[in-house]
Amino acid sequence: MNRWFEAKGENSDVVISSRVRLARNLTKYNFSHKLKNKDAKQMVDDTLMKFEKMSEFENYNSYNFENLDQFQKIAMLERHVISPFLTNQSIAAGLVSPDENISIMLNEEDHIRIQAFVAGSDMETAYKNADIIDDSLSNVVEYAYNSKYGYLTTCPSNVGTGMRASYMLHLPALSGTNKLNGLAAEIGRFGLTIRCIYGEGTRGLGDIYQISNQVTLGFSESEIIDNLSNIVYQIVQQERTARRQYISRKRVSAEDVVYRSYGVLKYSRKISIKDAMALLSELRMGLEQGLLKVTAKHGFTIYSIMIGIQPANLQLIAERELTEEEIDIERAKFIRENLPLIQ
Template sequence: MNIDALLATPSELTDTANSGSKCAIVLMTRIRLARNLARHSFPGWARETDRADVLGLCREALAATAPMKRSSMQAVIGDLTELQKQMLVERHLISRELSGTKGPSGVVINRDQTFSVMINEEDHLRIQILRSGFQLKKAWTAIDALDTELEGRLDYAFDSTLGYLTACPTNLGTGLRASAMMHLPALVISGQMEKVVRAVNQLGMAVRGLFGEGSDASGSIFQISNQTTLGESEEAIIKRLGSVLQSIIEHEVNARGKLLETDGARLHDKIGRAYGILQNCHLLTSSEAMNLLSLQRLGIDLGIFPDHTRPVIDRLLIESQPGHIQHAAGTDADGARRDMLRADKLRAEFAAFAKPDFVKPDQEQETENQNRKPPASNDHNSDPI
């Protein structure tokens, strides 16, 4: 499988309809393991010949593992175009750091893009699993199996006291980073997100934007992950993160209910205006697109749009990114041209999108009952929302 065939296949992140997760607030679950080979210098200190040896050893070992031997794409980073690397970053399959790496480095990705292994990034191996929806336990079971396979083929750098040895001390021990990509528009709109971030940080978790450290939270999408990797078992880290995520989900659900109760008209107005812009826009930046699509996704969760349209929005969150816009157009484009192409794409998608229905089912029944009898002469204060 080559890179072009892989990029022509939809991302795992867009498959929320078949994720098996009933929690729409969590878009994606990701677990990453940092591993290094014994008797080889860490990539940042290694000679090019040593990095090349590690690249060859890891690619050979990965090719024989169950997730990769059926069908996978192997690539040397230096052989990829800038656009191909950008698309892999946008799909969360490689890091920005790996995309800018010089010298021997690579990536191995399985066909359905659930497993991605970066070679010679900060560590010799960054083993990653992606699952759409809230699937921490399933993701851990799957990545643990792949890691066990690799450990049987490669000699990992491991210390009986410290655990897995890593280039950065913050990854020492389990080498595990578990995270969830969460859609939290109500907490953002209601001004509660800053308070949530402080509380999560106090619990030993990190909160970052869509593309990790240093990125913004366009579309009200945040990554929540563990910060400590030493002194806890992998299962304990997964369990603790899961509890924090459940708490954040509850806060987001409560914030949505409160917004509907106290300021429903304004919330519906935001969603309706976003729908109108997406149907009629002619220039749209990446950030604008993310924020508008976020409001449509919130509308789906609130029953304003049909539930079956959620995968469309999740697909567009990826496909409206700069690399994907250029790939679809078949040409490189500057920022202004991308904004035009993005608007054209979203306008075409929303020409056939379901129309919003701002009336709840119980309100429809109430309206129907009211229509069966003469309106009360003094009923001037009813709320239509």
């Protein structure tokens, strides 16, 4: 079964994924940051046991941090199965669907975090999938809910629907022309925020960015999704325009960059994460713009390679701890083995 990041969806030339995350807390316990270890363990163990007994999750994989080493946790983070916050928790557990598009985290910033991914721009389906899970869980646990304020959450900005919606975008043209700083200020006026997925600064590794809502109180789920989707659609059009303008002015140079990127990726024996992400970003744009064509491979996407070359996932494949140089060697090998041939 293909995982969500091994598939393409609507507007996938720019939009990598749509994600909905729901924050929920239980009436029986204090918020996670106020839980003592004994209570946190009881909350995690009891809740996980209830969820594992539900027929809806009979095909899901469950995990408990008691049984995972640090590399396994980080590898799950690299695949977006769990959050950075959960990675730093000593007591945590959860459930993951076979294609990893649905994840339920226990003892995150809130007691329960539900997240649903869909490839491409399809926020409605992401929300529908998360909502179905949310309704199922509410049958076996009691959520902390106030008739005036909505779902009660650790962070005040999540109170209300408890929903954060986000799109993951590939924006090489906009980031390459230094337009993202102005864009960040502009979308902030609409209650949205933009951040790098990999790395920090104005231009993240691989030119991958996440745009999400900041406030949930006072807005319905549909209002949050509509506002976010309308803004993201405009950004998608801006990125496409910037790509077309670049190629129309410098087509030969653009083709040269793409073919060089492919050559380095296909034949390198050692490559750093910084260089690999930059080259994969250039290759992804070239493929999406038709500057280069490759033989179709089942489940192949550039983003699946970007995830696969992250350090912890490479060490899981190797089944041992690797030195920094060995990671660079394994990264080059992974790319060679997974990059399709030019048509």
